[in-house]
Amino acid sequence: MVMAVLFGIAAPSAAVPVFARKYGYNCTMCHSNFPRLNDYGQRYRLNGYRLPGREDDDKTVLETPAPFAMRTSAGFNSDKFKNTVDSTDVDQFQLNGLDILSGGLIGRDVGYFMIYTPQINGSRGVVAQDGSLEMANVVFALPKRMFNTVRVGRFEPAYVAISAKRSLTFSPYEIYDVAYPAGLPFSDTQTGIEFAGAGRCGIRYAAGWVNGTSNNTDDDMPSDLYVRVAKVFGEGEGQTAGQRIGMVSYIGKARPESGVGSRRTVKRFGADGSFNWTGINLSCQYMRGRDAAGIWDTGLAYKFSGGFVEASWLPTHMAVGFARYDWVNRPTVDEGGDVRRWTVGGRYYFEDNLALHVEYSDRREDRLVGPAATERMFTVRLDFAF
Amino acid sequence: MKGFIFALLFAALILALCGVNQQPAGFAEGQFLANGPLPPIPVPPDNPMTGAKIRLGQALYFDKRLSSDNTVSCATCHRPDAGWADVTPVSEGVAHQKGTRNSPSVMNAGYSIPQFWDGRAVWLEKQAVGPVQNPIEMDLTMEELLSRLNSIPGYVKMFEEAFGTKPTEEGVARAIASFERTIVSGDSPFDRYMKGDKKAMSPAAIRGMMIFNGKGHCTPCHSGPAFSDYRFHNLGVGYKDGKFADVGRYAVTNDPKDMGAFRTPILRNVALTPPYLHDGSEPTLESVIELYNKGGIPNPNLDPAMMPLHLTKREKADLVEFLKALTGELPKVGPPEKLPE
Numbered sequence: 171m172v173m174a175v176l177f178g179i180a181a182p183s184a185a186v187p188v189f190a191r192k193y194g195y196n197c198t199m200c201h202s203n204f205p206r207l208n209d210y211g212q213r214y215r216l217n218g219y220r221l222p223g224r225e226d227d228d229k230t231v232l233e234t235p236a237p238f239a240m241r242t243s244a245g246f247n248s249d250k251f252k253n254t255v256d257s258t259d260v261d262q263f264q265l266n267g268l269d270i271l272s273g274g275l276i277g278r279d280v281g282y283f284m285i286y287t288p289q290i291n292g293s294r295g296v297v298a299q300d301g302s303l304e305m306a307n308v309v310f311a312l313p314k315r316m317f318n319t320v321r322v323g324r325f326e327p328a329y330v331a332i333s334a335k336r337s338l339t340f341s342p343y344e345i346y347d348v349a350y351p352a353g354l355p356f357s358d359t360q361t362g363i364e365f366a367g368a369g370r371c372g373i374r375y376a377a378g379w380v381n382g383t384s385n386n387t388d389d390d391m392p393s394d395l396y397v398r399v400a401k402v403f404g405e406g407e408g409q410t411a412g413q414r415i416g417m418v419s420y421i422g423k424a425r426p427e428s429g430v431g432s433r434r435t436v437k438r439f440g441a442d443g444s445f446n447w448t449g450i451n452l453s454c455q456y457m458r459g460r461d462a463a464g465i466w467d468t469g470l471a472y473k474f475s476g477g478f479v480e481a482s483w484l485p486t487h488m489a490v491g492f493a494r495y496d497w498v499n500r501p502t503v504d505e506g507g508d509v510r511r512w513t514v515g516g517r518y519y520f521e522d523n524l525a526l527h528v529e530y531s532d533r534r535e536d537r538l539v540g541p542a543a544t545e546r547m548f549t550v551r552l553d554f555a556f
Numbered sequence: 557m558k559g560f561i562f563a564l565l566f567a568a569l570i571l572a573l574c575g576v577n578q579q580p581a582g583f584a585e586g587q588f589l590a591n592g593p594l595p596p597i598p599v600p601p602d603n604p605m606t607g608a609k610i611r612l613g614q615a616l617y618f619d620k621r622l623s624s625d626n627t628v629s630c631a632t633c634h635r636p637d638a639g640w641a642d643v644t645p646v647s648e649g650v651a652h653q654k655g656t657r658n659s660p661s662v663m664n665a666g667y668s669i670p671q672f673w674d675g676r677a678v679w680l681e682k683q684a685v686g687p688v689q690n691p692i693e694m695d696l697t698m699e700e701l702l703s704r705l706n707s708i709p710g711y712v713k714m715f716e717e718a719f720g721t722k723p724t725e726e727g728v729a730r731a732i733a734s735f736e737r738t739i740v741s742g743d744s745p746f747d748r749y750m751k752g753d754k755k756a757m758s759p760a761a762i763r764g765m766m767i768f769n770g771k772g773h774c775t776p777c778h779s780g781p782a783f784s785d786y787r788f789h790n791l792g793v794g795y796k797d798g799k800f801a802d803v804g805r806y807a808v809t810n811d812p813k814d815m816g817a818f819r820t821p822i823l824r825n826v827a828l829t830p831p832y833l834h835d836g837s838e839p840t841l842e843s844v845i846e847l848y849n850k851g852g853i854p855n856p857n858l859d860p861a862m863m864p865l866h867l868t869k870r871e872k873a874d875l876v877e878f879l880k881a882l883t884g885e886l887p888k889v890g891p892p893e894k895l896p897e
Contacts (some may be wrong), residue, residue, distance in 0.1 A: 198770030209863045210773055221776060222860035223789070404864070405851040411864035449866050486868055487771045522770065 187239040187523055187555050188273050189214070192229075193221070197522035197555075202410045203490045204523060204555065205241075205336040206482075209406035216366065216374075216407075218311035218319050219273055219281035225311070231274040241269040243340075243527065245551020253543045266340075266551065267299045279311040283325075305335075305359050317365040324361045328376035329396045329418040331442035332453050333357075338482060341513045341531035341547060344496035345457050345476040348509065356438070356457075362392055372402035372412070383424040386433065393433065394422030400442075408444040410451060410484075415443045427467050434462035449484040474500045476509070491516040507536030517553070524554045591769070592750050594742040594781045594824075597666040600679055603730045605737060608718040611892070613735025615714065616728060618891040621704055623694035625650050630687065630732070633659040636890055639828030640739060645836025649693040656802060658836035661829045663887065664822050666737040667782040673818045673834045675788060676808045680733035685725060698725050710896025741825050744884035757881045764878025767871050772848070774875075776861050783823035783882065790817040791862060792853025793833050800855075802835065815857050827880045841876050 190197050197204050200211025207215065213222045220228045231237045244265045251257035268290065273283040285304040292298030307323030326335050334343055334357035346357035362380030369375065375398065382394030400408070400416030408414020418440045423433035440457040456477035463471045476498030483491045496511040515529030533545040599605055616622060620629040633647035634640050641661040646654050657673050665671070671683035687693040688701055696704075705711045705723035715723045718731060746765070748756035757765070768774045779785050794801035795816060805814035818834040832838040838847060847853075849872065852862040867875070 193775075194769075195775060196766055196770030198766075199773060199775070202771075208771075210861065213860055217860075224776060224785075224787075405854060405858070406863040410866060411851065446864075446866075449868070484866070486871065487767070 188237045188271060189219070190523075191239075192234045192237065192274060198487050201522070202484060203338070203487065203517060203519060204525065206338055207333070207336055207409055209409045209411045212407040212409045216319065216368070218279065218309040219275060219283065220279075220311060225279075225313070228275055228278070230276060230278070234274065237272050237274040239271045239555060241271065241553075241555040242267060243551045243553040245527070245549060247551070248546075248548040250546045251544070253537070253541050254545070257545070263295050264551075265296045267297060269304070271555075276308065279313075281309040281311070283307055283309070315367070316369075317367040319366050321364045321366065322362075324359050325364060326357075327360045327378055327380065327396065328364060328366055328398045329378070329420055329438075329440070330357045331398070331400070331416050331418060331440065332444070332455050332478075332480070335359075338490065338492045338517065339480075339494060339513050339515065339531070340527070340529055340549060341511065341533075343455070343478055344498050344509050344511050344533075345455060345478060348474060348476065348498045348500065360394075362394075372404075374398075374400040374402065374407075374416075382422040383436065385425045385427065385429055386423070387425070387429070390423075390425075390433065393424075394420065394436075396420040406446075408446070410446055410449075413443075413445050415441075417441045424461065424465050426465050431464065434465050436461045436465065451482045451484075452479070453482075454479045470501075472501060474498060488519045489516065502538065505538055507538060507542075509533065509535045523556060524552065527551050527553045591775065591779060591783055592781055593747045594664070594667070594740065597737050597740055598669070599666075599737060600681065603681060603733060605734050606718065608714070609731050609734040610738055612711075612714040612718045612727075613731035613733065614889070615711070615892050615896055616732050617735055619895050621708075621895075622688055622696065622701060623650050624696050624700075628694050630662075631891065633687075633693070634662040639663060639825050641829040643830070645831050647693075649690070650695045653692045655692055657834050658831060660821060661825065662736050663739050663741050664782055664824050666733075666740065668784065668786055668819075668822060670786065670819070674805050674808050675786075675819050680736050681729040684732035684736070685729045688728075701725075701728065708896055714896060739887050739889055741884040741887055744824065745881040746878075747884065749881075758877060760874045760877040761881040762878075763871075764874035764876070764881075767867070767875050768878055771871065772865060772867065772875055773861055773863075774848075777820045777859075778823050784820040786819060788814060788817035788819055789859040789861070790815070790852075790855065790857045791833070791847070792816065792855045792858050793818075793837060793847075794835055795853050795855040804834070813857065816855060817857070817859075823879065824882050825884060825886075827883050841879055842872065845872050845875055 189200065200207060200214055202208040242265065245263065247260050247262065247264045249260040251259060268288060270286045270288065271284065275281050284306045287299055287302050287304050289301030290296060290299040303324065305324050305326065307321050307325040310320045312318055312320065326333060330346065334346055342355065343357060347355045360380035362378055364376055364378035366376040377397045379392055380394050381392045386393060396418060398416060398418040400414055402408050402412045402414045404412035406412030420438040422436050424436050425431060425433050438457060438459045440455060442455045445452045454477065458475040461472040463469060466472045478494055478496040480492065480494035492515055494513045496509065498509040500506060500508055511531060511533040513529065513531040515527065517525040517527050519525045528550050531547045535543045537543060617630045620626050622629060628650055633642050635642060639661050640663040642659040645658055646656060647659045648654055660673065666680060669678060671677040671680060677683040677686060688696050689698060702723050702725065711723055715721060715727050719727045721727060745756045745761065777785050777787065777789055788805040800816040803815055805817040827841060830839055832844045838844045849865045849867045851864040852858055
């Protein structure tokens with residue numbers, strides 16, 4: 171739990187000065203407010219890291235400055251727990267993780283993107299971080315095909331409709347955290363292959379085949395498949411312009427929590443929306459899930475549902491305010507019960523790539539026995555990428 | 557509670573410290589040519605600039621005898637007193653006939669390769685003789701034009717000095733192009749700002765520059781020293797009832813992806829040259845920005861960079877201020893004291 175909270179606070183996410191440097195653009199070309207992408211940035215990503223409409227002019231990493239960037243955040247964290255077994259209160263200045271990012275074009279129609287998080291031993295206000303190749307994928311652009319891009323490697327899958335990697339908040343989306351066997355967040359990166367495309371009338375679609383849950387062993391065949399379909403109304407991608415609704419279906423196999431035993435079916439179904447009105451965005455996600463009997467220690471099938479509703483307001487490109495409500499309903503077989511979290515905060519941008527982030531989050535998790543576990547997190551920090 | 561109060565104090569301190577001096581960056585050199593001071597104007601190797609050619613081109617540019625009814629010269633539609641463009645949405649040619657496209661400014665046109673809204677001419681040399689032969693604009697055949705010029709001793713002499721020949725089509729084109737390459741305007745507040753004079757632009761213009769190269773999504777097309785990529789983009793202008801009033805670049809290439817696409821105009825001195833867009837349909841800079849802010853006019857070929865921007869009132873005003881800061885020192889060029897006789 172402690173680790174989950176700490177890594178939740180230090181959740182790596184992707185704002186990439188590599189691209190801003192490459193083109194000589196300000197960050198707000200692609201980010202409504204970093205790390206969240208605007209519609210142009212979303213199109214750039216979906217276009218395999220090539221500028222929409224200027225694909226022929228784009229240059230490769232060999233022709234442009236060294237494509238590396240970093241992101242970290244530092245400030246004051248206050249995290250108070252009640253009725254939790256293994257959580258420790260935090261009340262101090264902290265340095266929260268480090269992402270090393272790289273991205274660009276390898277060839278004319280071949281892009282790549284990478285996030286490496288070096289291992290950091292926690293001490294004296296430096297938050298611990300596991301070393302990981304968080305993301306490393308190659309994107310093949312296939313113009314005029316049904317699937318415009320094919321992404322291979324480790325990537326943020328399309329079924330994460332509201333990107334957790336580019337979230338405005340440091341507190342995690344609860345439904346994504348809960349919705350996976352063996353504790354791996356549903357929004358975590360996956361290793362595999364994904365086909366994505368854009369059809370007429372604002373239809374967006376993606377299908378993927380990935381290794382799947384973390385409690386599959388290394389030599390398991392890739393087992394998980396997913397499909398996502400979305401529809402955008404109006405111009406844009408539903409990020410900050412246009413309206414978007416979507417749904418995702420995910421089916422996979424997972425071993426029991428113990429890691430021993432045959433693999434069984436996990437299913438997820440989600441619906442999401444992103445609605446924009448002037449500078450206001452309302453994003454929502456609903457998800458239901460069912461894990462077959464035997465995956466969880468209880469031996470029973472595990473059904474849950476939940477989601478979140480998030481509103482953000484950009485009075486100017488230099489500031490954003492946000493509020494979110496998360497909920498997860500879990501079956502009574504789980505020792506952890508329903509989860510409720512609400513989060514409010516804001517970011518003020520001194521520069522496009524330097525934000526003062528203020529956030530308060532209140533989490534409550536019911537228990538089968540005893541009082542509910544609570545967490546109150548407050549953070550003020552500078553979040554910067556360079 | 558103590559932690560909460562401490563954190564708030566920390567936030568206030570950071571805000572106070574960081575708010576002291578916000579110095580926005582300008583345009584960084586990137587993959588595409590950065591927006592910055594104008595370089596020397598490109599001159600094709602086979603038409604080097606000479607004084608004799610420029611003087612001849614100046615005379616031809618202002619001479620209404622280059623039109624069938626002696627009423628229209630190049631300067632009629634590309635007026636020096638109107639930023640070397642025209643003040644009406646579309647210009648009038650001979651017999652008060654109206655064209656279909658807005659007259660672009662000749663100022664800094666030498667940087668533009670290709671020419672015309674649809675790019676049908678690559679160099680100014682090709683562009684210069686187009687309007688003369690257009691039946692709506694100046695309505696002269698090349699034979700008639702050369703016959704007229706050959707009948708004017710002053711022109712025969714000037715052609716002899718410039719090219720060592722009698723008046724020819726090639727000579728007319730090269731002379732007008734050479735003259736137009738002298739109509740250059742730089743040294744704007746933006747140029748001075750980029751050279752290090754941080755007071756050259758107002759704070760609003762500086763903010764507008766940040767919007768221009770960021771949230772406004774202007775730079776992907778308006779890049780380079782002249783603020784144009786010289787490519788063709790579809791904003792949806794003129795699209796109604798499933799049709800384009802003007803097919804634009806498609807008329808040149810017959811490529812469906814070019815339907816309704818027009819060349820990115822140069823933005824230097826743009827504040828001097830209303831109305832705007834290829835059909836002159838937007839009367840002010842504010843109305844142009846409003847068009848972009850709503851994401852253009854939806855159509856099947858809309859440029860992928862076009863999408864609603866959600867600019868605030870202040871951001872739009874700042875953008876206008878920045879565009880005004882692109883107004884440079886005007887070229888001290890006008891009609892010759894006397895046309896050749």
